[in-house]
Amino acid sequence: MTSRERTLLSALGISQFGDFIYLVAINVYIYRLTGSASAVAVLWIISPVVSLVIKSFAGSWVDRSDLRRLLIQTDLLRAFLIGILPFLPLSMLYIDLIALAVIKAVVEPATLTYVATLVPQTxxxxxxxxxxxxxxxxxxxxxxxxGGLLYIASADLAIWLNAISFLVSAVLLMRLPHFSASIERGMKLQDVLSDWRLVYQFSKDARYMTGLYILAMLMMIATLALDTQEVVFLQRSIGLSETDYGLLMSLTGIGSVTGSWFVARYAKTLSVRTLLTIGYTFVAIGYMLYAVADSFSIVCTGFLLLGCFHAFAGTGFLTFQQTNIPLHLMGRFTSLYGVGVSLLQIIAIVSIGLLGDIWSIRFSTILFAGLLVIVTICFLGMVLLPRKQRYFTTEEVKEEQHA
Incomplete structure (x- = not known):
């Protein structure tokens, strides 16, 4: 791995650590401030709702920007917006959180494209x-x-630590080269409409790649819906305690670290197709075990599989995207499809909750796990088609592949 790649990895990793600290701190902070569970629930809805609007044009902006400069600017802006959170009244606080969700909708396609530009295919x-x-x-x-910071200090300190992580990330990104996915500059309304047509045409030409992408997004939506009801399902249907849940989360994390280490250690010998096949197969098995479980041991087995093999699936699919979506379209493609994903996320989250109230949380969990298995089978059937081997190399995509 080159020094550039290590620097980018460090920048992304530091901000990622900050994000996980912030995720816990902001939930605790909002609940302490309002005493309302609904106020906390709004936090989980802000991002997909904002994405519905922003991602319709975010990709057009990303693909016409200097990616390094954009990532630095967004890191600095996020550091500022997070840093001032503890000083804001409740009304302004949610405006601040919406602004952060807007930035996140831009950063996701920009990061994907910058990584694909900086890191060689191999x-x-x-x-x-x-x-x-x-x-x-x-x-x-x-x-x-x-949790330690909340115990010995306050949520404010945890939030400020996240702000510092973005400042450090921005400094590291300043050491990296400038890249732009497109030579085009400026963006008007007609450019956005033209981009929509361009993505539509590419989707028609690249039917196989687009089909796999859509199926992967459907699997991701199903898993997100299942995750939102995790605590309720484990307590109501299986009778586990909050301590048991904490232990399960730790075991999932250990499984994830183990799986990620294995993939990193043997990256040179694992193909993209192998990663996708193994990863999504065992993720589906893990969720089905979780859905039908009636004891801690079965749930534990399911969570370990999820933690370990999410690393395989995630690494494989990310590499598949970076290889098969042209750089000049990557931001626009992922953002525009992200609009549909955000809408379906909202529908799925609401649906699994309503079904759990109308029938039972066990029924809704098994239903969504079953849908996940069906989509996974369709996905793997497409991945394993012998004549599609060329889509799973680490060589840059060729236009004729999309015929």
Missing amino acids: DRISFNAYRSLITSGAFLIGPALA
Whole structure:
């Protein structure tokens, strides 16, 4: 791995640790400030609602920007907006959180495109695996560190630590080269409409890649819906305690670190197709075990599978995107499809909650796990088509592949 790649990995990793600290701190902060569970629930709705609007044009902006400068500017702006959170009244606080959600909707496609631009094709599996390993470590350490800060200090300190992490990330990004996915500059309304048509045409031409992308997004939506009801399901249907849940989260984190380390260690010998096949197969099995579980041991097995094999699936799919979506379209493609994903996320989250109230949380969990398995089977059936092998190399995509 080159020094540039290590620097980028460090910048992304530091901000990731800050994010996990912030995730715990902001929930505690809002609840202490309002005493309302609904006020906390709003935090989970802000991001997908904002994405519905922003991602319709965010990709057009990203693909016409200097990616390094954009990432530095957004890191600095996030550091400022997070840093002032503890000083804001409740009404202004939610405005601040909406602004952060807007920035996040821009940062996601910008980061994906910048990584694909900076990291050579042959290093992408390894880079993405190490990035997954850092994320897994952040998942384990971040919340624990946040809990310690909340115990010995306050939520304010945890929030400010997140702001500092973005400042450090911005400084590291300043050491990296400038890149732009497109030579185009400026953005008008007709440019956005033209971009929509361009993505539509690319989707028609790249039907196989687009089909896999849509199926992967559907799997992600199903898993998100299942995750939102995790605590309720484990307590109501299986009778586990909050302590048991905390232990399960720790075991999931350990499994995630283990899986990420394995992928990073053997990145040179694991193909994208292998990562996708193994990863999504065992993720689906893990969720089905979780859905039908009636004891702690079965749930534990499911969570360990989820933690470990999410690393395989995530690394494989990220590399697949970076290889098969042209750089000049990557921001626009992922952002525009992100609009549909955000809408379906909201529908799925509301649906699984309503079904759990109307029938039972066990019924809604099994239903969504079953849908996940069906989509996974369709996805794997497409991945394993022998004549589509060329889509799973680490070589840059060729236009004729999309015929």
